[in-house]
Amino acid sequence: MLTAITLYVPANLLPILNVISFGRAEADTIFSGVVALVESGDWPIAAIVFLASITIPALKLLGLTFLLISVQWKWRWRPRDRTKFYTIIEWIGRWSMIDIFVISMLVALIKLEQLATIEPGPAAICFAGVVIITMLAAMSFDPRHIWDAMES
Numbered sequence: 001m002l003t004a005i006t007l008y009v010p011a012n013l014l015p016i017l018n019v020i021s022f023g024r025a026e027a028d029t030i031f032s033g034v035v036a037l038v039e040s041g042d043w044p045i046a047a048i049v050f051l052a053s054i055t056i057p058a059l060k061l062l063g064l065t066f067l068l069i070s071v072q073w074k075w076r077w078r079p080r081d082r083t084k085f086y087t088i089i090e091w092i093g094r095w096s097m098i099d100i101f102v103i104s105m106l107v108a109l110i111k112l113e114q115l116a117t118i119e120p121g122p123a124a125i126c127f128a129g130v131v132i133i134t135m136l137a138a139m140s141f142d143p144r145h146i147w148d149a150m151e152s
Helices: 002-013 030-039 043-072 079-093 098-109 122-140 144-151
Strands: 017-021 024-028 116-120
Touching: 002 030, 002 043, 002 122, 024 030, 030 043, 043 079, 043 098, 043 122, 043 144, 079 122, 079 144, 098 122
Parallel strands: none
Antiparallel strands: 017 024, 017 116
16 A cells, blocks of 8 residues: 555656657646646536546555555454445445556547647556555455454
């Protein structure tokens, strides 16, 4: 989790895409892409990108950290709800790779030589790392440990 949290910061601060159009390069972070979508009037797409790329990964990190702390400290508080919460986090993890898929599709499709090119930025690697590490963390977490505190 510490690795995923550490990678989350550069994933949101560094450029995720470099757009080269007519010889002019422009780097966009996830948030600047959301802002550009809002300014162009694409509110629904901006909301989806904001939720999928910024909010959901942050909530997954917080949620998994919460579950790890609750198991470590042997909390007896609402084990059924915490188990359901884990199930939701794991289900969301399956959809986390959509952002990386979209970036790879853009890079593959937009190669118009002198007109326009899209290249992944350094944040793409960090973001992929966050996604993969949180997926592995969710898969390796055993929700039965939530119930261990109930036995004592």
